[in-house]
Each structure stands twice: as structure tokens, then as C-alpha cells.
Amino acid sequence: MNILRFLLVLFVLLVSLGLPVLALASEQNTNTHQQARFSELGDLLTVEQAQGRFAWLSKCYDGLLVELWERMHGTTDIVGKEEKLRQLRELWLSDAALAAGKAQYLTFANVDFTNPYQWYAGTSAGEACSILPPEYEPVALKTTVLPRPYCDNRSYDHEWEWISEVTVDDFIHQSEKHEHSLVSGKVIVLRANQAAKVTIKPGNKQPEFPSYVAVRVWLDWNHNGQFEQSEMVYRSASSGVFKFLLDVPTTVPEGLTLMRIATDAGGGSDNACTRIHYGEVEDYLVTVR
Numbered sequence: 001m002n003i004l005r006f007l008l009v010l011f012v013l014l015v016s017l018g019l020p021v022l023a024l025a026s027e028q029n030t031n032t033h034q035q036a037r038f039s040e041l042g043d044l045l046t047v048e049q050a051q052g053r054f055a056w057l058s059k060c061y062d063g064l065l066v067e068l069w070e071r072m073h074g075t076t077d078i079v080g081k082e083e084k085l086r087q088l089r090e091l092w093l094s095d096a097a098l099a100a101g102k103a104q105y106l107t108f109a110n111v112d113f114t115n116p117y118q119w120y121a122g123t124s125a126g127e128a129c130s131i132l133p134p135e136y137e138p139v140a141l142k143t144t145v146l147p148r149p150y151c152d153n154r155s156y157d158h159e160w161e162w163i164s165e166v167t168v169d170d171f172i173h174q175s176e177k178h179e180h181s182l183v184s185g186k187v188i189v190l191r192a193n194q195a196a197k198v199t200i201k202p203g204n205k206q207p208e209f210p211s212y213v214a215v216r217v218w219l220d221w222n223h224n225g226q227f228e229q230s231e232m233v234y235r236s237a238s239s240g241v242f243k244f245l246l247d248v249p250t251t252v253p254e255g256l257t258l259m260r261i262a263t264d265a266g267g268g269s270d271n272a273c274t275r276i277h278y279g280e281v282e283d284y285l286v287t288v289r
Contacts, residue, residue, distance in 0.1 A: 037114055038140075039185035040175065042107025044283075047144050049123040050103035051093055056122030057106065058085055060129035064138070092141070101147060106138040113139060142184070145256045145285065148225030151273035153262065153281045154180035161211045161265045162280040164203030168246070169196050173284075177203060181282045188259065188286045193250040198234070200242040202263050202279075210239045213279060214268040219259045219286060221252055227260060227272035235270070252288040259284045 045053060057065055062085065069084040092104035109115050110133070117133050162177035171188045175181055190196050198217070204210045217234040218227035234244050261284070262268055266277030 037112060039173065039183050040178075040181050041109055041113050041140060041185060042115070042142060042182075043120055044146060044182055044184045044285075045103075045105055045123060045142075045144055046146060046149050047098060047101060047103045049149065050105040050144050051098075052124040052127075053105040053121055054089060054093060055125035056127055056129075059125055060122070061132065068138070101144070103144045104141050105144070107140050107142050108132065108136045109139045110135045111137070146225075146258065147223070147255075150220075150225055150227070150258055150260075150283070152180075153260070153273055153275055155264070155276045155279050155281060157278050158280050160205045161213055161263060161278050162203040163200065163261060163263050163282050165199070165201040166261060166282065166284070167197075167199045173282075175282070178280055181280065183282060183284045186285065187256065188284055190246070190248045190286060190288045192248055192252060192288050195245040195247050198242075198244055198246050200261060200263070202241075211265045211278075212237065212239045213263045213265045215242050216262050216268055216270065216272070217246075217259065218272045219246075220257045221249055223253045223255065223257045229270065232270060232272070248288060256285050256287050259286045 062081065065088055066081055066084050069079075069088055097103055106121065108119070108121055117136075119130070119133055119136065121132075122128075122130070156179075158177050158179045163175065163181070165172065165174045167173075168188050168190075171186070173183055173186060175183075200215055200217075202210070202213050202215075214237040215234065216232060218232050220227055221231055222228075233246055234242075236242055236244070260272050260281065262272070262276050262281045263279035264276040265279055268276055268279075
């Protein structure tokens with residue numbers, strides 16, 4: 001059995017038992033680089049989008065869902081396709097889970113947990129079917145953690161400048177060049193009414209001649225799914241490493257929210273939703289305790 005398919009079946013079984021999924025997946029990869037890639041894996045959907053993902057897969061890739069069901073159950077009993085899909089839906093999108101604002105959904109990538117073609121499964125039954133790259137497989141069953149979607153942002157060009165490392169106190173994430181990275185497999189923990197030490201290291205194709213880049217950081221403190229002007233927590237420009245203290249408010253809603261970091265050698269914008277020119281955008285999950 002293909003190892004990724006085996007892990008996926010294991011993920012599904014663990015979910016059915018109420019055990020954490022992403023933590024197990026990280027433990028399977030002892031290689032630091034592989035762990036980093038898994039942390040950037042896939043997409044971050046809302047409950048509504050997760051329901052749409054299942055509907056899209058049922059329309060476009062029902063055979064893949066049936067195969068997953070068969071690997072989970074390993075039974076020789078004759079069960080119809082519709083019943084198999086119903087059972088998967090009940091497992092991932094039960095009424096109780098949806099009422100609690102939770103849902104599970106498949107995410108896809110190639111064997112080293114990257115997404116070189118930037119291919120994403122649909123999030124609505126109304127979307128047209130698209131061809132799954134032949135080397136891609138379902139590599140994780142993820143759980144929804146954000147109640148609202150955020151605006152998309154990415155760079156037009158990331159060949160010469162990007163974000164190579166971000167640290168927040170003891171948290172650290174290193175990455176290669178991308179137009180956008182969604183770090184969905186790690187969570188930054190901040191302390192209320194305390195200052196966190198943040199370091200952002202730009203990457204440069206020619207490090208001996210570092211680019212002069214602008215950096216902006218936004219954090220959705222009020223969890224409303226928007227990066228408001230008052231939520232831009234840092235703004236600077238330099239050809240070196242950026243270091244600053246992030247002041248955390250005393251009162252912040254419970255749960256997870258999003259922090260966005262953008263570097264742009266083209267100057268950038270104070271609007272977190274305005275596409276950048278030369279650099280990278282990275283989004284991080286954050287919780288305040």
C-alpha cells in the first residue's frame with residue numbers, strides 16, 4: 001500500500017476516534033524540511049468551504065472517495081457507492097460537528113508535501129471539475145479552525161526576494177521561496193498583555209547584494225476575518241533582518257486567528273489584500289492565552 005494512502009487511512013480512523021490528526025502527521029516526518037513542508041500543506045477552509053469540498057469531490061472524484069472508504073473498512077461486503085459517500089459525509093461532516101463549527105476535509109499535494117502546480121480541490125459543487133495532477137494524492141484530513149475566510153494575497157514575482165525565516169519568541173518557521181505560504185500546521189501562541197519578540201529574515205537570490213524591501217505585518221485581533229488598518233502591527237523597510245516587539249492586547253477573543261506578513265521590494269501596500277509585486281506573503285495561525 002502506498003505510504004501516503006496508508007497514512008491517510010490512519011488519519012481518518014484517528015478522526016473517527018476523536019484523536020488529533022495534524023500532530024500525528026508531523027510525528028511521521030522526522031526530517032525538519034519535511035515537517036516545514038507539511039506545515040505549509042494545503043488550504044485553510046471554513047465550515048461552509050469544507051462542505052463544498054466534499055460536494056465537489058463527490059461530483060468530480062467520487063471514485064477517489066469510494067477508494068478511501070474501502071481502504072478504511074477493508075470489508076468484502078457489498079455496499080453501494082451512495083452509502084459509502086453517505087458514511088464518509090457523516091464521519092467528516094456530522095450534524096454535531098457542524099453545530100460546533102467544525103468540519104473535516106481532504107487536502108492534496110505531491111509526495112514531498114509540496115504543491116508545485118498550485119492545484120487546489122474545489123470548495124463548491126458549482127465549481128467546474130479540474131484535473132488532479134497525476135503525482136498528487138490526498139495527504140491529510142484537516143479540521144476547520146477559522147470561522148471566516150480571509151482575502152487572498154500573493155506576489156507577482158518571488159524569484160529574487162522572499163521570506164526565508166520567521167521567529168516569534170520560541171516559534172520558528174523556515175521556508176523556501178513562494179508567492180504565498182499558508183502555515184496551517186503550526187500555531188503561534190502569544191501571551192495576553194505581553195510583548196513577543198519577532199524576527200523576519202528576507203531571502204535573496206544574491207545574498208551578497210540584498211534587496212531593499214518593505215515589510216508589513218497585520219494581525220486580526222478581533223477575529224472578524226479582516227485585516228483592518230488599525231491591525232497593522234508593524235511597518236518598516238530595510239536591506240537587512242527585521243526585529244521588533246509585538247505588543248499583545250489584554251483582551252482578545254478565544255480561538256485561532258490569522259497573522260499576515262508581506263515583504264515587497266516594490267514598496268508594498270498598507271492594504272493587506274493588495275497584491276504585492278516582488279516578495280512573498282505568509283499567513284500564520286495565532287492564538288492568545
